[in-house]
Amino acid sequence: MVAGKNDFETTNAVASDKHNATNYPDTPMEMIVKYLVEAKSAEGLDETKALVQKALDVAGGLDQYIDTMTTPPPQACAELLEESQRHDWIGAYEANKTMYKLKKEMSAGMLEGRFMKMLCHMTRAKRVLEIGMFTGTSTMAMAEAIPPGGKVVALELEQYCKDFTAPHFKKAGYGDTIEVMVGPAAESMKKLKSQKIELFDLVFIDADKGGYKEYYTHALDLITPDGIIAVDNTLMKGRPYIPYELKDCELSIAIQDFNEFIMADPRVELITLPFRDGVTIIRKKRPSPVGQDCIFTGMNDLRILERMSLQGKAALITGGGQGIGRAFAHALGEAGARVAIVDMNKEKAQEVADELKSKGILSTAIQANVAEEKDIQEMVDTCVKELGGLDIAINNAGINKNSAAEDTLMSEYDMTFSVNTRGVFMCCQAEGRYMMKNGGGTIINTASMATLLVPHPQKQLVYNCSKAAVVKMTQTLACEWADRNIRVNCISPGIVNTALIQESKDLQPLVGEWLEQIPMHRLAEVSDLQSAIVFMASDSSGYMTGHNLVLEGGQSLW
Numbered sequence: 374m375v376a377g378k379n380d381f382e383t384t385n386a387v388a389s390d391k392h393n394a395t396n397y398p399d400t401p402m403e404m405i406v407k408y409l410v411e412a413k414s415a416e417g418l419d420e421t422k423a424l425v426q427k428a429l430d431v432a433g434g435l436d437q438y439i440d441t442m443t444t445p446p447p448q449a450c451a452e453l454l455e456e457s458q459r460h461d462w463i464g465a466y467e468a469n470k471t472m473y474k475l476k477k478e479m480s481a482g483m484l485e486g487r488f489m490k491m492l493c494h495m496t497r498a499k500r501v502l503e504i505g506m507f508t509g510t511s512t513m514a515m516a517e518a519i520p521p522g523g524k525v526v527a528l529e530l531e532q533y534c535k536d537f538t539a540p541h542f543k544k545a546g547y548g549d550t551i552e553v554m555v556g557p558a559a560e561s562m563k564k565l566k567s568q569k570i571e572l573f574d575l576v577f578i579d580a581d582k583g584g585y586k587e588y589y590t591h592a593l594d595l596i597t598p599d600g601i602i603a604v605d606n607t608l609m610k611g612r613p614y615i616p617y618e619l620k621d622c623e624l625s626i627a628i629q630d631f632n633e634f635i636m637a638d639p640r641v642e643l644i645t646l647p648f649r650d651g652v653t654i655i656r657k658k659r660p661s662p663v664g665q666d667c668i669f670t671g672m673n674d675l676r677i678l679e680r681m682s683l684q685g686k687a688a689l690i691t692g693g694g695q696g697i698g699r700a701f702a703h704a705l706g707e708a709g710a711r712v713a714i715v716d717m718n719k720e721k722a723q724e725v726a727d728e729l730k731s732k733g734i735l736s737t738a739i740q741a742n743v744a745e746e747k748d749i750q751e752m753v754d755t756c757v758k759e760l761g762g763l764d765i766a767i768n769n770a771g772i773n774k775n776s777a778a779e780d781t782l783m784s785e786y787d788m789t790f791s792v793n794t795r796g797v798f799m800c801c802q803a804e805g806r807y808m809m810k811n812g813g814g815t816i817i818n819t820a821s822m823a824t825l826l827v828p829h830p831q832k833q834l835v836y837n838c839s840k841a842a843v844v845k846m847t848q849t850l851a852c853e854w855a856d857r858n859i860r861v862n863c864i865s866p867g868i869v870n871t872a873l874i875q876e877s878k879d880l881q882p883l884v885g886e887w888l889e890q891i892p893m894h895r896l897a898e899v900s901d902l903q904s905a906i907v908f909m910a911s912d913s914s915g916y917m918t919g920h921n922l923v924l925e926g927g928q929s930l931w
């Protein structure tokens with residue numbers, strides 16, 4: 374149903390949203406309608422003119438105001454826009470350099486470029502396909518939002534446009550991010566389909582309007598299951614919904630036809646936005662779950678990566694002020710958790726909490742020494758108070774003094790066990806008690822590859838024993854608490870390239886020997902452990918308890 378020429382007159386309604394019919398104007402467009410409806414029945418010329426002027430003020434100021442209220446593009450994009458406007462397109466056509474008469478007005482413009490960039494951010498697009506590049510305004514804007522390793526593939530009929538954009542893309546540093554395919558877009562899309570390459574997260578259709586139906590049809594095959602198609606010019610100056618404007622206007626008829634075509638497609642849902650000349654955003658519907666099992670629908674209707682989300686969970690990490698603990702904190706926060714950083718060193722804990730906050734992650738710093746019984750309950754209480762609960766506890770704080778058995782002092786023995794074993798137990802106990810009363814949770818203890826082999830040539834008997842005890846403690850707690858909805862696991866990193874190793878005069882010379890012992894011939898980076906901790910902390914590892922997850926580049930196999 375579209376509003377015809379006389380609808381405003383007969384109903385006198387100014388709101389055009391049929392589900393929100395009201396006589397009170399809500400939007401700039403409704404204000405324009407209101408002023409014009411009033412102008413039609415105004416008494417004299419002066420009153421008519423005044424009302425028309427008001428309509429003009431609202432209409433004329435709109436894009437300008439949107440422009441003012443939109444973050445301007447970076448220098449490289451601004452230069453590209455300026456040159457698109459300055460360029461002699463008529464001259465290029467007359468010199469037979471372009472097949473068709475291109476006009477500067479064909480550029481999507483600054484605002485639409487910013488819109489497409491924002492859409493890329495919102496969809497977290499990594500791969501984008503643009504149909505109709507022209508001078509690359511949107512191409513470059515989208516490239517700005519693409520993460521490293523991503524790609525914008527732009528399809529363009531005119532070689533001249535590729536040559537025009539190339540130096541701009543290069544200067545802006547997008548030479549590798551943007552790939553331009555010259556030729557009829559439909560052919561390029563068929564080629565992309567036949568290559569069976571990685572799919573696209575976002576497709577932007579902005580070429581010849583007569584081709585839209587075909588581009589859309591190919592695009593549906595080229596997007597990821599949750600991909601988005603954005604289509605430009607779907608309001609075509611308002612003509613598709615004004616019957617008398619449609620006559621003899623090929624472009625408008627093509628757009629009207631396309632709009633009706635996609636509206637009738639049961640596979641998708643869409644929204645048409647009155648932004649610039651109209652942008653329609655289309656998404657594929659997920660297939661009906663009726664009669665399907667949880668493997669088809671995803672457990673609890675969540676797809677596999679969604680099941681790893683930690684959204685809504687509260688986590689604490691001991692030893693979170695540096696190294697592995699810091700990497701765990703970032704990983705859990707990035708996965709959606711609220712995170713308490715626990716460390717003996719308050720400043721370090723605060724630094725990491727501040728890092729997380731700067732990324733928009735709710736975080737707090739807690740000072741605690743895990744060897745001190747009095748600190749443990751307070752740590753849990755503070756976490757619950759600050760974060761509203763405790764669902765995930767990572768007991769990661771630990772020490773390693775590296776001494777030979779014959780030289781080991783009992784003070785070193787006691788201290789190592791006090792932090793690595795007794796401390797972990799006290800944490801598990803306080804965390805477990807809270808979780809038992811509050812519906813459960815998951816606990817992950819940091820053990821070590823040393824629980825499987827005897828790392829050498831360095832000497833570290835006490836450390837090895839203290840961590841072996843952590844594994845047995847984890848297994849036992851897992852069994853004792855399995856029926857309390859608490860999972861207990863441990864993670865065992867191999868030799869991790871942290872400051873501890875980088876800054877140790879004794880350990881640095883051993884690195885070469887260690888590399889020989891590791892099939893992958895490299896030390897672990899803290900980032901190697903991040904996705905494992907998210908998996909272990911999330912419901913996606915719901916059947917895993919009492920497990921020792923070893924990440925050592927294969928070292929324990931040799």
Ligand SMILES: C[S@@+](CC[C@H](N)C(=O)[O-])C[C@H]1O[C@@H](n2cnc3c(N)ncnc32)[C@H](O)[C@@H]1O
Binds near residue numbers: 504505506509511580
């Ligand atoms: C509206 S402009 C694109 C504007 C561009 N998206 C931007 O952000 O500025 C349309 C472009 O589509 C190209 N085009 C037209 N027909 C085409 C076709 N069949 N295949 C590929 N490109 C085509 C034109 O040469 C023109 O450069």
